[in-house]
Amino acid sequence: MSWGQDSRKRDEELRAAAEYGRRAEPLPDIHIHSVLTQADAEYGEELRDRRARQEHLEREIVSLGRRLSAPMNDDAKPKRRWFRRAVPSGQERSS
């Protein structure tokens, strides 16, 4: 959900403003401050969500890219010797 698309809060805010108009009362300062504070809080929340989503996407893309670019099974097949099980080259000396 992008910023300003929280329809319930937005509708309440617009209904309250329209109600002032229907009552022929000037739009009070406190309403304007309330609207701005509410909008600013929503903006900040949206910004935080997007940053978090961006970090999550970054991790996902990096891990997926690493997995898809990893050598396939044929390339990583270890060498075999006479009457010996397949052992990765790194572990050959230590065992």
Place this chain on the structure above:
Amino acid sequence: MKFVASSLVSDDQRHKINQNFMSSQRDARFRPFYFGAILFTVIVAGGALFVDYMIVTEFWTRALANEFLELPGSLASSVAFKSLQVLFATLAAHIFIEHMGGFGRAVFVRVLFLLALTMLGGVGFLLALMSLPAGLADAGLGGNGASLGSALSSLGIETEAAREAAVAQTGLDQARAYQPVLWMASLGVIFLVVTGVAALFLHYALTNLMKLFETRDFAERKADVARLAALEAEYARNRETLIDMERMDHRRNMLWTRLMDSCRAYERGLEGVRTSYLTGRKSLVLPAPGRLKGGKAAAARTEQMKSCADSQQIARYEALFEDWWSRRQRMSVNDGGPREAVGEVLPPVNTGRRVPIKKAAE
């Protein structure tokens, strides 16, 4: 937070992803071939097992049968069980192959080929021996010459043929002493060849089965590549939005737009009242003409409408917005939030030092 990198996947990594994808796609195209290969190798391995079973059955039958090649009732069923050892012999050979490296497997195949040649040579020798009765007859081995020679020798007349037959008979007697060993050896060769072939084809069947399962990798890889593309597209879109959202002027603009939306809603609400005021219709919100006398009511209505119109001045909204914004900035600084004007307080990172360190110390 700055998002500088446009793509998180490097060109080299992307190239490898494409290569892997193409390779996986190529493997997936061989799926019917792998399936056919499994079918073929299993049939050959099954046939070899059957041949092995028949060979071992014959061996046990000869080993346990009487002189008329008849099996006693109790042993007849045990022969079938004993013959099933070919299954375990084949499995053992298969495990042996699986434990060997490439060189060992190559040696195994060559030894198998030599044994197969020996087997074919033995079969050819037997066929030749069976198709040459005349030659054996001349040598006096059971033919007409042999019977004539034996008749003459019984009369005390020794012929050339009888002498040759006696020599041949001696050779055959010597060969008969080795007959069980030769029989076992030839049976062993045939058994080894057939078991080796069964084990090799079992190995090929398993290899193809593994490859068949590996072809499923393409479907998963395809889905992963599509997911990666979707994630990258979302990352790029999000990045553009974040670049905009992190700018303070953008934030101000968005808040101002939100305020103007509220003002428009107020204007729409006021529109109905204004219309009724202008047309002279009765409105519940405005002071009723009956409550105030004459001109006072009209003046009150006019005053109320005027105050509404005054409140809608853009200068008022701007002043309120600026007031709210400055308060927000102050609160943000007090709360340790992001400071917009950091660049104006501190010098840029890459600029040279204006005052030398010594002078500054002095």
